[in-house]
Amino acid sequence: MKIIAFTYDLIGAPIFYHWMKEGNTVIVAQIKDVESLKNGDKPEDPEQKKARLENYDGVFDKYDAKKVLKRMQSIKQKDDWFIFFDFNNLWRFADAVQKMGFKNGFFPTEEDHLFEKDRQAAKEVVEKYYPGLKLVETTEYKTIEEAKAYIEVNPDKMFVAKGNSDDADTFCTDSEIPALGGMELINALEKGKKDYESMGFILEEKINNPIELTPQIVFYDGKPVFTDMDIENKPIGSGSISIQTGCASCLVKKTEFKDEINKIAFPKYVFDMAKKRKGMFVWDASILIDPKTGEKYFGEFCSNRLGWDSVFAEIAMSGGATMWIQNIMNGQNPLQKEFGATVRGFVMAKKGKGLSYEMPMSEMEWMEKEDKKLFVYEMKFEEKDELKAFNMGVSTDLMVSASAADNLPQAVNSCYKGIKGFSFKGLYYRPKFDFLSEEYPTSISNRLKYYDETFAKNNNPNDQA
Numbered sequence: 001m002k003i004i005a006f007t008y009d010l011i012g013a014p015i016f017y018h019w020m021k022e023g024n025t026v027i028v029a030q031i032k033d034v035e036s037l038k039n040g041d042k043p044e045d046p047e048q049k050k051a052r053l054e055n056y057d058g059v060f061d062k063y064d065a066k067k068v069l070k071r072m073q074s075i076k077q078k079d080d081w082f083i084f085f086d087f088n089n090l091w092r093f094a095d096a097v098q099k100m101g102f103k104n105g106f107f108p109t110e111e112d113h114l115f116e117k118d119r120q121a122a123k124e125v126v127e128k129y130y131p132g133l134k135l136v137e138t139t140e141y142k143t144i145e146e147a148k149a150y151i152e153v154n155p156d157k158m159f160v161a162k163g164n165s166d167d168a169d170t171f172c173t174d175s176e177i178p179a180l181g182g183m184e185l186i187n188a189l190e191k192g193k194k195d196y197e198s199m200g201f202i203l204e205e206k207i208n209n210p211i212e213l214t215p216q217i218v219f220y221d222g223k224p225v226f227t228d229m230d231i232e233n234k235p236i237g238s239g240s241i242s243i244q245t246g247c248a249s250c251l252v253k254k255t256e257f258k259d260e261i262n263k264i265a266f267p268k269y270v271f272d273m274a275k276k277r278k279g280m281f282v283w284d285a286s287i288l289i290d291p292k293t294g295e296k297y298f299g300e301f302c303s304n305r306l307g308w309d310s311v312f313a314e315i316a317m318s319g320g321a322t323m324w325i326q327n328i329m330n331g332q333n334p335l336q337k338e339f340g341a342t343v344r345g346f347v348m349a350k351k352g353k354g355l356s357y358e359m360p361m362s363e364m365e366w367m368e369k370e371d372k373k374l375f376v377y378e379m380k381f382e383e384k385d386e387l388k389a390f391n392m393g394v395s396t397d398l399m400v401s402a403s404a405a406d407n408l409p410q411a412v413n414s415c416y417k418g419i420k421g422f423s424f425k426g427l428y429y430r431p432k433f434d435f436l437s438e439e440y441p442t443s444i445s446n447r448l449k450y451y452d453e454t455f456a457k458n459n460n461p462n463d464q465a
Helices: 013-021 046-054 065-072 088-099 110-117 119-129 144-152 178-191 193-199 260-265 268-275 310-318 321-329 368-373 408-420 444-454
Strands: 002-007 025-030 062-064 081-085 138-141 159-163 201-205 211-220 223-237 241-255 280-289 296-303 339-347 363-366 374-376 380-383 387-390 397-405 422-424
Touching: 002 013, 002 065, 002 088, 013 025, 013 310, 013 321, 013 374, 025 065, 062 065, 065 088, 081 088, 088 110, 110 119, 110 296, 119 268, 119 296, 138 144, 144 178, 144 193, 144 201, 159 178, 159 193, 178 193, 193 201, 211 260, 211 321, 211 444, 223 268, 223 310, 223 321, 223 444, 241 310, 241 444, 260 280, 268 280, 310 321, 310 339, 310 397, 339 408, 339 422, 363 368, 368 374, 368 397, 368 408, 397 408, 397 422, 408 422
Parallel strands: 002 025, 002 081, 025 062
Antiparallel strands: 138 201, 159 201, 211 223, 211 280, 223 241, 241 339, 280 296, 339 397, 363 387, 363 422, 374 397, 380 387
């Protein structure tokens, strides 16, 4: 394949790297300045910008996205190229590429980006097109004092705090006692006051121990190609306690269009959207289920962007990064295995936000036989006596191990063999016993069991598909 991959922060770099290793021509086009995104982002810290631009140095060449865009105007055989955008905040560049006549690719739009930024717009879509989902109560705030007053006059309710700034942590108490949960929430808000108040935040009413399932559907040129379901562990600790991360471990299960959960998650509205799009279109909708009542609530949309880390599980299920994308382009389900499992490795030596660490940039090593399973987020090759890989030290996210099989234990065991073959001082990850645990209600195994018993009935055909 011939691929041009656009990126800002190189979140897609692990996939670019696998594409290259599998023999494809890949041109990586990186946006140099945050101002070029024109999404109202705050100015970038100079140190963080330097580290962002140095990420994957020595691994592959990176080119200025604006210069690549100009060179693309002279490409005559446009159908020979697949154009990839690794996040939906790159929609302005995707628009420019499509105007040149490129049709094969993954093209996010402004609407896709706004669905993630504008929670109210997403809720309006749910109210209008998702009769099977309810909305949890949400309130918006600009100051911590306003939120504290609301928490204090609602002592019987529990809330999740979500900041509009990328620097603001999502906070969800582990406590099931409202009074204690309220105190923990107020402490978290006060601790992160600067980040929460920089762009405002919301309080979302918390469902105790919800069963969260995230169905996904993938289209190409408006036609549905496949569906699957992602079950994520976001908290960093075993038993799903402590702080939330983007993803700590996840299971992806191959599903069928006719599975009942897909009828709830993908109404006609989604198929109508997909018909207007060229190339690859991805949609997922997280569903929160109250275990006491069975009521289903809307969580969030990830509109036309990949799920990190579920995409690595999909690549493992497909037999490689090239087969994954080629089959999608050909309208064929790429998932060869029933299950994909991932576990994310974290850098645990971080003192705080920014570039402050207790240790210098540390060396990474991994066993060659596990190489296909490993997706490294931050990496830099340096040559002294010999070529060695180092962690960049930009964030706590280090790498992901992904594997696939036709049964859950085998997929998980293979996944953990991959991470065991990775060496890094300060590496932390959720343990294997926790991935397979049935000791707490929201474990991956228990949510999979709930899905199999409740939704995987295959008796309600999705008439839109």
